[in-house]
Amino acid sequence: MLVSLKDVDKRFGSISALSGAAIDLERGRIRAIVGENGAGKSTLAKIIAGIVPRDTGEFVLDGAAVGPWSRRQAIAAGIGFVPQALSFVSTLSIVDNHLLAGRGLRLDRAGALSRLQEAAADMDVSLDLTSPVERLSLAGRQLGEIVSAVTAGARILLLDEPTSALGPVEIDRLVRTIRRLAAAGTSVALVTHRIAEVMEGADSLTVLRGGKVILDGTTAGLDTNEVARLMVGDRDRGRATRAAATSEWRRLKVSGLMLRDEDQLILDGISLEVRQGEILAVAGVAGVSQPALAEALAGLRAVNGGRVEIDAIDVTGDPDGSTCLGLAFIPENRADGIVADLTIFENASLFEMGGKAFRRFPGMRDRSAEHDHGKRIIADFDVRPPDPDAIAGGLSGGNQQKLLVGRELARAPGVVVAHGPTQGLDLAAAATIRAALAKAAAAGAAVVVISADLDELLELGHRMIVITNGRIVAEFDLARPVDMTLLGQAMTGLNGMEIAP
Amino acid sequence: MTWTDIVFWQIVLGGMLRLAAPIFLAALGEMITERAGTLNLGIDGIMTAGAFAAVVFAHMAGWQAGLLGAAAVGACYGALLAVSVIRLGANQIVIGIAISLIGAGLTSYLFQLWQPSGQMAIFVPLTPTWKVPFLSDIPFVGPILFRQNLMTYATFVALVVGIFVLAKTRIGIVLKAVGDDPAGAEMRGVDTALVRYVALTLGGALMGLAGAAITLGVLGAFNDGLTNGRGYVALAVVIIGRWSVPGAFAGALLFSFFESLGLRAQSGMSFVPTELFSILPYAMTLLALALTARAKIAPRSL
Numbered sequence: 179m180l181v182s183l184k185d186v187d188k189r190f191g192s193i194s195a196l197s198g199a200a201i202d203l204e205r206g207r208i209r210a211i212v213g214e215n216g217a218g219k220s221t222l223a224k225i226i227a228g229i230v231p232r233d234t235g236e237f238v239l240d241g242a243a244v245g246p247w248s249r250r251q252a253i254a255a256g257i258g259f260v261p262q263a264l265s266f267v268s269t270l271s272i273v274d275n276h277l278l279a280g281r282g283l284r285l286d287r288a289g290a291l292s293r294l295q296e297a298a299a300d301m302d303v304s305l306d307l308t309s310p311v312e313r314l315s316l317a318g319r320q321l322g323e324i325v326s327a328v329t330a331g332a333r334i335l336l337l338d339e340p341t342s343a344l345g346p347v348e349i350d351r352l353v354r355t356i357r358r359l360a361a362a363g364t365s366v367a368l369v370t371h372r373i374a375e376v377m378e379g380a381d382s383l384t385v386l387r388g389g390k391v392i393l394d395g396t397t398a399g400l401d402t403n404e405v406a407r408l409m410v411g412d413r414d415r416g417r418a419t420r421a422a423a424t425s426e427w428r429r430l431k432v433s434g435l436m437l438r439d440e441d442q443l444i445l446d447g448i449s450l451e452v453r454q455g456e457i458l459a460v461a462g463v464a465g466v467s468q469p470a471l472a473e474a475l476a477g478l479r480a481v482n483g484g485r486v487e488i489d490a491i492d493v494t495g496d497p498d499g500s501t502c503l504g505l506a507f508i509p510e511n512r513a514d515g516i517v518a519d520l521t522i523f524e525n526a527s528l529f530e531m532g533g534k535a536f537r538r539f540p541g542m543r544d545r546s547a548e549h550d551h552g553k554r555i556i557a558d559f560d561v562r563p564p565d566p567d568a569i570a571g572g573l574s575g576g577n578q579q580k581l582l583v584g585r586e587l588a589r590a591p592g593v594v595v596a597h598g599p600t601q602g603l604d605l606a607a608a609a610t611i612r613a614a615l616a617k618a619a620a621a622g623a624a625v626v627v628i629s630a631d632l633d634e635l636l637e638l639g640h641r642m643i644v645i646t647n648g649r650i651v652a653e654f655d656l657a658r659p660v661d662m663t664l665l666g667q668a669m670t671g672l673n674g675m676e677i678a679p
Numbered sequence: 680m681t682w683t684d685i686v687f688w689q690i691v692l693g694g695m696l697r698l699a700a701p702i703f704l705a706a707l708g709e710m711i712t713e714r715a716g717t718l719n720l721g722i723d724g725i726m727t728a729g730a731f732a733a734v735v736f737a738h739m740a741g742w743q744a745g746l747l748g749a750a751a752v753g754a755c756y757g758a759l760l761a762v763s764v765i766r767l768g769a770n771q772i773v774i775g776i777a778i779s780l781i782g783a784g785l786t787s788y789l790f791q792l793w794q795p796s797g798q799m800a801i802f803v804p805l806t807p808t809w810k811v812p813f814l815s816d817i818p819f820v821g822p823i824l825f826r827q828n829l830m831t832y833a834t835f836v837a838l839v840v841g842i843f844v845l846a847k848t849r850i851g852i853v854l855k856a857v858g859d860d861p862a863g864a865e866m867r868g869v870d871t872a873l874v875r876y877v878a879l880t881l882g883g884a885l886m887g888l889a890g891a892a893i894t895l896g897v898l899g900a901f902n903d904g905l906t907n908g909r910g911y912v913a914l915a916v917v918i919i920g921r922w923s924v925p926g927a928f929a930g931a932l933l934f935s936f937f938e939s940l941g942l943r944a945q946s947g948m949s950f951v952p953t954e955l956f957s958i959l960p961y962a963m964t965l966l967a968l969a970l971t972a973r974a975k976i977a978p979r980s981l
Contacts, residue, residue, distance in 0.1 A: 229866065253868040265866035267856040269979065274852045279867040283848045 179238075180205055180334055180365050181226060186235030188221055188389075190572065195221040196389045199235075201367075203334060208356060208366040210376040210397070213386035213409055214576075214604035219369045220262060222386070223336045226367070227259035228252030253279060258332025260323040262339040262369075262575060262602060263513075268312035272305060272322040276329060290329075297329045301355045303348065315466050316343035316510060317630075324352065328359065335359065338369040342602040345462075345630050353379045373402050373409075385409055406605065425454035429624035430475075430593045435484035437470050437648075444470045445481065446648035452593070452624035457615065459639025459656070460628040461665075467648045468628050469510055472597040475626060476500060476507040488593050501529065504592030506618075508583055508599050510628075515582045518571030522561065523552025525570045526585050555584035559610055576603045583611050587618050594618055594625040600634060612638055636660065644668040685819065687943060692823045694939035695932060700834040700892040701726065703931035705913035706920065707841055708753075708885030710927050713917060715878035716858040716871075716980035717764065720775025722886050723910025724782020725756045729890025731786045734901040735793065737803040742829075742895055745803065749891035750884040756782060757883020761876045779910070787903050802900045806830050830896035837885075841924035854878065858978030889913070912964055919967045921976050933967055934960045 181203040188196040196218045203209055203226075211219045224230040225237075228249040237244040239255060252259070259265075266275045273291050291307060298305050303321050311319050320343045327335055337356075341349045356366050356379055368380060376383060377397060385393035385408050392408050430452040437445035444466050452458045462468060473479035475486060477497040486494045493500040509515045516525055527548040530536050536547045552566035559580040561573070570578060583599060596615060600608035615638060619625045629635050635642055636656065644652040644665070652668035654660050705722050712719045719725075729749035737745030756778055763769040794801055809832065811825035845851035853874060856864035861871045893909075894901055912934055919933070920926025941956030 249866065250868045250870065259866075261866065265863055267860040267863040267867070269859040270852060270856060275856075275867065277849060278852050278856050278864065278869060280849065283850060285847055285849050285851070 179203075180240065182236075182238040183222070183226070183232075184236040184238075186222070186225065186237070187233045188218075188225065188230065189233055194389050196225075196232075199386070199389065199391055200394070201226075201384050201391075203365045203367055205365055206360050206363045207382060208360050208368060208380045209382045209384060210380035211367060211369045211384045211386065212373065212376055212405065214606065217386040217409075217604075218389040219386050220338050220574075221389075223259065223338050223367060223369050224261070226252070226334070227257055227261075227336050229259070229261070256331070256333035257336065258327035258330055258334065259336045260320070260327050260338060260340055262342065264319055264323055266311045266319055266323060269310050271309055272307045272311060272314075272326060275311065275322075276326040279326070279330065293329050294325055297325045300358070301325060301328075302351050315469060317345070317348060320344060321348065321352075324355075328355070332364065334365045334367070336367045336369070339602045340368065341370065341375060343598070343630065346632065349375065373405050376405070377402055409604070425456075425622075427454040428452070429454050429489055430626065431485075431487040431490070432475065433485050433487075435471070435474055435486070436482045437474060437479070438482045439466070442466075443648050445474065445484075448484070448645070448648075448650060450643065450650070452626060454622050454624055455619050456641065457619045457625040457627060457639045459635035459642040460626060460645060461632060461635050461642055462645040467645050468597065471645065472507075472510065472595055472628050475595045476505060476509075478507075500593075504589070504623075506586035506589060506591035506594045506623075508586055508594070508596040510597040510601070512575065512578050512582050515586075516570050516578050518569070520570055521552075521567050522556065522570055522573075522581060523549050523566035525581055526552040526555045526566075526588070528585065530589070551588070555581065555588055558588075559584040559614070560607070576607045579603055580607055580610065583614060587614050590621065591618060591623050594623050595628075596626065597628045598630065599627065600629075600631065608634070632665075689819060689822055691936070691939050691943050693826070694942060695936045696823065696831050696834075697828055697897060698935035698938050699928075699931040700828075700830045700896055701889040701909055702913055702916060702934055703834050703889075703928055704837060704892055705886050705889035705910060706916040706927040706931055707837060707924065708757075708882035708889065709913055710917045710920070710922055710924070711854070711878050711885070712757075712882035713981055714854045714858045714922060714978055715875045716861060716978050717761075717875050717879055718771050718775060718981060719757065719760055719778075719879060719882055719886075720772060720914070721756060721760060721778030721782060721910075722889075722913055723906050723908060724779035724786075725753050725883055725886040726782075726890035726893070726906045726910045726913075727786045728756060728782040729753045729887030730894040730905060731790060731890070731901050732887065733891035733894045734801070734803055737895060738801060742804065742806045745895050746806075746888065746891050749887040749895075751887070753887020753890070754880050754884040757880040757886070758876070760883070761879035764879075765872050765875055783904075790901060790903065800900050800902075803895070805897075805899050806895045828896050830892045833888075834892075838924060838928050845924060855978075858980055861980050886910070886913075908961075912961070915964050915968050918977075919964070919971050921971070922978065930964075930967070934964050936960075937963045 179202055184200045186196055186199045199218060199222055201222060211222060213219045221230060225232045228247045228251055231246065237247065267278065270278065273287055273294060276294060277285060277290055294307055305318060305322055305325065306314060311322060320340060324340060340352060344352065353375065360366055370376060380397050382396050383393065384391060385405065387409065428451045433449045435445045435448040448471060450458065470479060474481050477493055477495050477500045480495050485492055488500055488503040488505060491503060493503060527536055532541060532543055536544050538544045549566050555561065556564045556566060561577050561580050570581060599615065600611050612634065615625055615627065627635060627638055639656045642654045642656055643650050705726055709719060709722055729752055732752040733745040733749040736748030760774055760778055763774045764771045806829040808828050815821045815825035853869055856869060857871045857874045865871050893905055898905065916927055916930035919930040937960035941959050945953050945956050
């Protein structure tokens with residue numbers, strides 16, 4: 179037994195994150211830690227990684243009891259950690275970030291570069307190791323962190339939602355890498371909400387709910403549906419329904435969008451139209467094109483050519499204009515949409531503070547109206563804790579996302595651009611958000627959903643386009659059954675031709 | 680000696696290197712401090728204190744003691760700022776200004792105690808000048824570069840060591856990480872508080888040495904207000920130099936070139952008011968600052 183935790187309690191203020199939790203990590207074994215958002219999975223991993231101190235409880239490492247535990251001590255003990263929020267310093271390259279976690283004064287960039295390249299090649303991924311990581315996609319950063327942790331030769335590897343930004347191909351490569359590492363003796367803990375990954379990759383399983391361990395056992399002979407039921411408890415899972423789009427009103431019109439970054443064409447003539455009440459699903463292997471498209475649609479990124487029109491008004495590169503015309507934007511990274519230092523209710527009315535619905539006198543905020551609005555979003559989206567005065571930064575990732583989506587959709591938007599709206603969320607929260615997006619469309623919005631989760635796109639969309647290398651390579655009408663072979667070819671860039679709907 | 684005389688330019692450029700030492704050392708200290716994500720606005724006061732300590736210790740035990748004393752006094756001020764800001768959570772701008780005022784005021788008081796007004800000024804010998812054999816015989820360039828005061832050579836060494844350490848050792852990326860994203864650095868096992876303590880203390884020591892470069896490298900004596908606001912110039916030079924070591928050196932040379940030019944030109948052009956020449960280096964620094972301020976490359980947690 180490498181690591182053994184018993185009776186671990188952890189509270190954040192008045193919220194109990196873990197109570198009496200226990201976990202064992204063994205050499206050469208892969209353990210999955212699953213549970214809903216806020217179940218305490220990340221907290222458990224962070225305690226082992228030395229980032230969050232435990233309140234009480236026993237922590238045994240290599241047979242010896244561990245006292246106060248810091249990240250530095252954990253690194254020295256060979257505990258690698260890839261946090262969900264990612265830990266890379268954004269202005270440094272992957273190589274420099276890797277060296278940052280090292281020791282001593284020597285800086286062996288060439289050596290580190292070749293070791294990282296080797297690890298990346300073993301994982302069958304290609305990464306830009308020498309540019310500042312802020313220029314990489316979320317998937318690139320996530321893979322970079324994993325490659326760095328693997329290269330550092332961790333004995334114990336903790337991965338918190340390692341697949342949240344990855345496409346199916348990359349997930350498959352990651353699972354293979356983890357298996358290979360375990361076979362070589364590494365102990366791996368995989369925090370995830372994707373049950374399929376668990377069944378495929380892990381040897382043993384810890385299910386958490388409300389900070390308590392519900393199940394601790396091997397994955398052999400376990401039924402997926404049973405695990406899902408244990409995670410969620412007995413709760414009604416809402417299901418999004420799709421109403422057919424019949425309107426001819428093209429609310430969002432994009433023509434010939436071009437975006438160049440140095441030599442690379444990130445967007446290469448993207449043209450699309452989304453009608454009132456329609457949900458357009460945008461698929462593609464995670465890369466640079468998806469974030470660029472999302473930001474270009476929201477007017478947040480300057481483009482080299484092309485137009486974005488909302489209700490026939492040109493809003494290219496004009497975030498204020500598009501917001502005025504009723505654009506709701508759900509960014510890929512929720513930290514871009516939520517102000518962590520403000521309360522839930524302040525975040526809920528952020529763009530409308532002092533607006534008509536939120537003032538008694540011109541120029542004066544009406545806190546009680548803001549409060550009521552915050553409470554409505556909390557109730558509609560099941561934000562926990564249900565306290566409008568709670569600081570948004572203290573919420574779990576999933577609850578921040580619910581708050582963000584709730585705020586954007588509460589404005590009765592005309593156009594919705596959602597990028598990875600349910601990324602890293604549990605089943606119940608994801609279902610809530612999908613239902614809300616479907617409802618926004620039914621209420622007359624034109625909705626664009628960009629996601630790495632193919633099931634989500636197939637469930638939500640009326641139409642689906644696939645973007646590869648900055649170009650729309652395929653389009654599918656989702657009212658009819660989709661030819662999965664064609665879709666797979668389009669996603670992997672095997673098939674470059676346009677496919678008629 | 681006129682503008683067209685080659686010796687005139689030889690003297691101006693030689694003086695430029697000598698006068699660059701205090702600006703560069705102070706700017707280097709501030710740059711290290713800011714790269715770690717902290718700000719030391721007390722530079723001018725720390726330079727004053729260092730300049731005075733250098734004279735006192737040099738008077739007692741020679742120039743070597745003077746340099747050590749100046750560095751130690753500067754380091755104390757840097758550590759004081761570090762403890763107030765990191766440990767006690769004080770506002771670094773307020774504490775920095777306080778240190779600037781204390782540095783100048785306390786030094787002035789101690790100077791009065793040591794050398795009451797009306798007495799003969801105490802002069803200490805300058806740090807030795809060293810003629811590099813052969814190299815100093817190169818026409819024009821030789822006397823400028825290789826017939827210099829020890830403080831000037833120390834500046835060259837600081838330049839090379841600074842560039843090397845930031846580019847070729849792990850210290851460089853640790854500093855950048857702490858200055859840009861302390862939370863991320865902490866996640867990757869860096870003790871950000873320790874890095875900032877070291878950066879502020881070392882930065883203070885360099886500012887103290889910058890003061891010594893004025894008294895032991897140029898003047899040979901202490902008088903009140905001798906920094907002439909060079910600490911604030913160093914602050915500007917860090918920005919002009921885009922938080923890089925060679926950039927800070929270039930910024931320091933810009934200021935000291937016009938300072939040196941002003942000193943020499945005063946004698947040759949008596950029809951121009953001398954005040955105009957005194958303003959020149961500051962005006963040029965301001966101009967350079969205005970032209971370079973657009974770049975967004977400051978450490979992000981600053």
